[in-house]
Amino acid sequence: MDEASDLITLGRRIRHHRKLHGLTLDQLGAKVGVVGSQLSLIENGRREPKLSLLQAIGAQLGVPVPDLLSAEAPDARTALEIELAKAQQSPLYASLGLPAVPPSRSLPLETLESLVGLHRELRRRASESIATPEEARRANTENRLAMRTRSNHLPDLERLAEETLATVGHTSGALTHRSVSLLAEKLGFTLIYVDDLPHSARSVTDLANGRIYLPPASIPGGHGLRSMALQAMAHRLLGHTPPSSYAEFLQQRLEINYFAAACLMPETASAAFLQAAKQRKDLSVEDFRDAFGVTHEAAALRLTNLSTVHLDMQVHFLRVGEDGAIYKAYENDGLPLPVDVTGAVEGQLVCRKWAARGALGRTNRTTEFYQYTDTPAGTFWCATQTGKTDAGEFSISFGVPFADAKWFRGRDTQMRQRSYCPDESCCRKPATELAERWSDSAWPSAKLHAHILSPLPSGKFPGVDENEVFQFLEAHSAS
Incomplete structure (x- = not known):
């Protein structure tokens, strides 16, 4: 359970089976020895349950622990709830500084579908905006994450x-x-x-x-x-x-x-x-x-x-x-x-x-x-x-x-x-009084960084001018 998103899926699966058994949070909590509020935190993906508690829950609901830990949503509605919860935990959404919408059962299905659709489009557009250097950025990110799993030590x-x-x-x-x-x-x-x-x-x-x-x-x-x-x-x-x-x-x-x-x-x-x-x-x-x-x-x-x-x-x-x-x-x-x-x-x-x-x-x-x-x-x-x-x-x-x-x-x-980042109110948004004074009166000319428009370096050795290198070697080989 390293990822918060896995906890969301686990929590929703527990809630699904609890509802099938017609139990309230307090009723199931009493059976497994915890208060209903603690169980609510688990169902909402905000707390990771101990293995002993997970085994007790599985026993009361008649569900093997491996089934509770499945990565699949129990039904289509829950799948949308999980997707919305994960999207609202992403850095992309956090950067907007907007409040999260609780993906609860009381949320109308049409509203849930609309919110998930908006998040999908937001992610698609963000991905498109960095498509030019995508190969290098993804490869570099994979290297960084792989090194983190090895404590950066080889x-x-x-x-x-x-x-x-x-x-x-x-x-x-x-x-x-x-x-x-x-x-x-x-x-x-x-x-x-x-x-x-x-x-x-x-x-x-x-x-x-x-x-x-x-x-x-x-x-x-x-x-x-x-x-x-x-x-x-x-x-x-x-x-x-x-x-x-x-x-x-x-x-x-x-x-x-x-x-x-x-x-x-x-x-x-x-x-x-x-x-x-x-x-x-x-x-x-x-x-x-x-x-x-x-x-x-x-x-x-x-x-x-x-x-x-x-x-x-x-x-x-x-x-x-x-x-x-x-x-x-x-x-x-x-x-x-x-x-x-x-x-x-x-x-x-x-x-x-x-x-x-x-x-x-x-x-x-x-x-x-x-x-x-x-x-x-x-x-x-x-x-x-x-x-x-x-x-x-x-x-x-x-x-x-x-x-x-x-x-x-x-x-x-x-x-x-x-620091409150990624909340943009921390240091990225201008003070309200400055924005009110200057937002309609400022027109800065932005610097254009040439590398932003450059294609991904290509060639046998990316970024190296082979013609220049070969001429260099030819000139020095005679010395």
Whole structure:
């Protein structure tokens, strides 16, 4: 019973069989040892019954527990009620800020059918509006959800990284450029730094001549030379072949990024460092970053790989642009991330009350910004650092539920905000007096982001200009 929608179906099935037996809530409650109001919560999908109570209910109604747990509605009317209840729990409907209509038996059938029809059309139109990047968004969402079920931790890649590092004698501390070069040599490659790398590629591997071409200096955004070289090598170590779909392309990107991070911050050494910091109640992204000589973003992301498995805590990570849109996100701690109708988070705006946006408005950004945020899903603590690229400013946030803040530096912050999102009255709707004053007098000219109209990147390696790459290799093969 992980999904609230499953509880709705269970509750409706219990109510259906209770009605067949002509029992009221109080009558059935008395037979199974609970009050009628508690049984009502179960029937409305608002409370999950214990197995013992479910067995008692099944015994009184003469229905086996597996039948009560069936995913099928008991009749057509109930199926509509369940569909309406699920639709009203969706993020799409929550974003409208409208009250829910109780799908009770007193609701006329015609009204119920109309409401369900409206929700179906609402979902259809929302789906159509994001049809252009749909393949990439769905694949990326599937990857994110799959990684959440694994606590964002891939043991096979962790082992491969440590075995690979052992071949050059690296065990702890920051991985040097020299060690990375030795790793490349072990694989039969030479690292070559050039200033004419194709603009659409972060690196280019020449398999025929055993060369990995890299830019002469770290490019903006935290993709250091060591990381890019390790990612290029990972394709070979993992036996990747040219991706046959965009989903496979994204999966390969996930794997090479993970491998590179596991080399720069090896699991054994990282876990020992973090566990010692937790014992001191002094966990810090900044210290983890500095200990292994990586970027703040890389350290925060790596913490998501290790925290659940090695620190026994649920966490979240956000990279948010200056416009408030999510670039990357991960959570297994219940943080209510904004999502679109497909479940994708990329491009969604986070609440203005969250530290991910509040930190961008600070004057002093040399240190991390700490904040507690009260949300409809509970209170969360996070540490946020800001950065800047040619594309604009961004923030990196790493956080945990309130109960685990005690392990982190910055837990004593007095900064606290309350967020009501996805209720649009929280931070998206303008104040009533401002709307009344300006709604008929304002005509802003919106910026058009070119990528919104762009087709999904295609080609053997999506987004890469093959003609430019082949010309580059031809030019350098003679040298």
